[in-house]
Amino acid sequence: MTKNQIPLWEVFIRPRNGLAHKHCGSVHAADEVMALQAARDVYTRRGEGTSIWVVPSSAITASDPENKDENFEPALSKVYRHPTFYDIPEDVGHM
Amino acid sequence: MAAASSLSRETLTAFLLRLADDHLVLGHRLSEWCGHAPMLEEDLAMPNMALDLIGQARSLYQYAGAVEGKGRDEDQLAYMRREREYVNCLMAERQNGDFAHTMLRQFYFAAFMQPLWQAMMTSTDEHLAGIAAKAEKEVAYHIRHAGEWVVRLGDGTEESTRRMKAAVEALAPYVDELFESDEVTRAMAEAGIAPDPTTLRSAFDAIVGPVFAEAGLEWVETPYGQTGGRQGRHGEALGFLLAELQYMQRTYPGMTW
Numbered sequence: 227m228t229k230n231q232i233p234l235w236e237v238f239i240r241p242r243n244g245l246a247h248k249h250c251g252s253v254h255a256a257d258e259v260m261a262l263q264a265a266r267d268v269y270t271r272r273g274e275g276t277s278i279w280v281v282p283s284s285a286i287t288a289s290d291p292e293n294k295d296e297n298f299e300p301a302l303s304k305v306y307r308h309p310t311f312y313d314i315p316e317d318v319g320h321m
Numbered sequence: 322m323a324a325a326s327s328l329s330r331e332t333l334t335a336f337l338l339r340l341a342d343d344h345l346v347l348g349h350r351l352s353e354w355c356g357h358a359p360m361l362e363e364d365l366a367m368p369n370m371a372l373d374l375i376g377q378a379r380s381l382y383q384y385a386g387a388v389e390g391k392g393r394d395e396d397q398l399a400y401m402r403r404e405r406e407y408v409n410c411l412m413a414e415r416q417n418g419d420f421a422h423t424m425l426r427q428f429y430f431a432a433f434m435q436p437l438w439q440a441m442m443t444s445t446d447e448h449l450a451g452i453a454a455k456a457e458k459e460v461a462y463h464i465r466h467a468g469e470w471v472v473r474l475g476d477g478t479e480e481s482t483r484r485m486k487a488a489v490e491a492l493a494p495y496v497d498e499l500f501e502s503d504e505v506t507r508a509m510a511e512a513g514i515a516p517d518p519t520t521l522r523s524a525f526d527a528i529v530g531p532v533f534a535e536a537g538l539e540w541v542e543t544p545y546g547q548t549g550g551r552q553g554r555h556g557e558a559l560g561f562l563l564a565e566l567q568y569m570q571r572t573y574p575g576m577t578w
Contacts (some may be wrong), residue, residue: 232360254362
């Protein structure tokens with residue numbers, strides 16, 4: 227099999243200082259330098275970012291959609307895990 | 322515009338139009354790739370750079386129109402001047418060729434403009450210094466982006482190397498014109514508005530040299546460089562470019578949308 231000359235990279239952008247990098251899409255590029263440039267050109271044209279990460283798509287291990295039920299359904303019935311069962315005094319303000 | 326006192330408006334206008342024409346013509350050339358790039362990522366990267374260039378051209382045309390003082394605005398300067406009135410360098414109007422050719426041309430032009438913008442950031446002409454401060458960041462990215470491609474294509478596959486070497490051959494006759502000096506550039510240098518282009522060659526070589534070394538490319542000396550763009554003598558390519566660029570205003574003068 228021939229080596230893929232321009233593999234896929236996942237792009238993460240941090241919109242502002244203090245926020246986390248968020249996945250926003252993917253690009254094709256020959257290496258990490260070109261991947262960063264491609265990400266800059268494709269995903270930050272409207273001032274979306276202050277920082278970019280690129281990660282080889284092949285480095286990502288994903289959960290199997292077939293295991294969706296056993297992975298995620300048990301959480302649905304545990305509403306008590308949501309921090310909504312107490313009142314926040316007004317003086318505390320926005321949390 | 323304080324510096325313009327010892328300098329004729331015509332001379333400053335002539336200088337500004339050269340710069341503006343370089344940027345509009347090359348920006349238009351790059352924009353021709355839109356929808357035709359080898360991959361989606363480059364299909365955005367090239368119009369991005371084209372928009373930088375056209376934005377710089379707009380600022381320069383607006384300023385040139387104001388300095389000229391004859392009531393011509395940016396649109397009239399861009400759309401209503403004839404081929405022989407255009408004073409862009411010949412490299413800018415060269416047809417795109419293949420992707421390697423386009424990237425090398427972009428790299429050369431950016432390597433010429435970066436030291437020029439940097440020097441003009443401290444121009445005695447404050448308006449021009451303002452344009453330069455914005456453009457300098459944009460051109461830095463053009464050097465990085467086009468330079469990375471020159472390295473990867475020059476030092477890539479057998480075919481990409483062949484194509485990049487062909488681009489070096491094809492563009493060699495158009496490099497020296499960038500650094501030509503005449504009464505306009507010397508007047509700019511004397512007034513402290515912009516350095517004479519002859520003084521920018523070493524900075525250009527310092528940008529191009531390391532990239533060529535990494536790409537495994539060799540500089541090609543050319544016995545007879547092409548020249549004439551600054552006097553309005555152009556190659557065949559510019560007429561076709563302007564025909565497309567100016568069609569709408571020529572057909573419907575004064576049209577807006």
